[in-house]
Amino acid sequence: RGAARAERPGMQSALLLAARHGTARHGGRMERGGRRRSEPEDTDKGRMKRTIIKDWKTRLSYFLQNSSNFNKRKSKKAGKHRNYFRPSPEEAQLWSEAFDELLANKYGLAAFRAFLKSEFCEENIEFWLACEDFKKTKSPQKLTSKAKKIYNDFIEKEAPKEINIDFQTKNIIAQNIQEATHTCFSVAQKRVYSLMENNSYPRFLESEFYQELCKKTPISRAAQGT
Secondary structure (H helix, E strand, O other): OHHHHHHHHHHHHHHHHHHHHHHHHOOOEOOOOOOOEOOOHHHHHHHHHHHHHHHHHHHHHHHHHHHHHHHHHHOOOOOOOOOOOOOOHHHHHHOOOOHHHHHHOHHHHHHHHHHHHHOOOOHHHHHHHHHHHHHOOOOHHHHHHHHHHHHHHHHOOOOOOOOOOOHHHHHHHHHHHHHOOOOOOHHHHHHHHHHHHHHHHHHHHHOHHHHHHHOOOOOOHHHHHO
């Protein structure tokens, strides 16, 4: 009997450890025989969703602020000032119709940049935007300097924001920027655009943040009574 009693605490400890291990593997829930359960998975998902949306809003605020400051400096002489407001659900839903619809909207563009940053591939949209600015450059001197900067930032090997394009295209660009023209980066820009449209854009449309923008806010009873 004494030997049996001595074994019981050890067996109990082993069972307790096994139960804890099983609980950890099943998201904090006890096995069938257990009585206690942690918070439901829906609650955990809700918390995660709120955290993701909060992080998105922080990133988006950063991009909108930077974009607003840039436009302030650019349009200071003309005395223009633009604020970017949250789009209506109807306006946000238009972004799903075409990738160009998203890029043409300042708020949508900033939201997409924030999304790409969260996926660690924001260099794609930054390169595309740099190319758009480059094509609008009129001065030959500025065209050459901008071409070299874009090459140094995005094209050359181990560039700080190196984009994913083939070696042959990189070599062609390196030759073309010696006598820069507005078409220096056309091939690379088209490939990056296609990459974003076919990969990042669909994932953006499925993101929690975009789905939140498309939701229509229910009208409260107090508002209906006024």
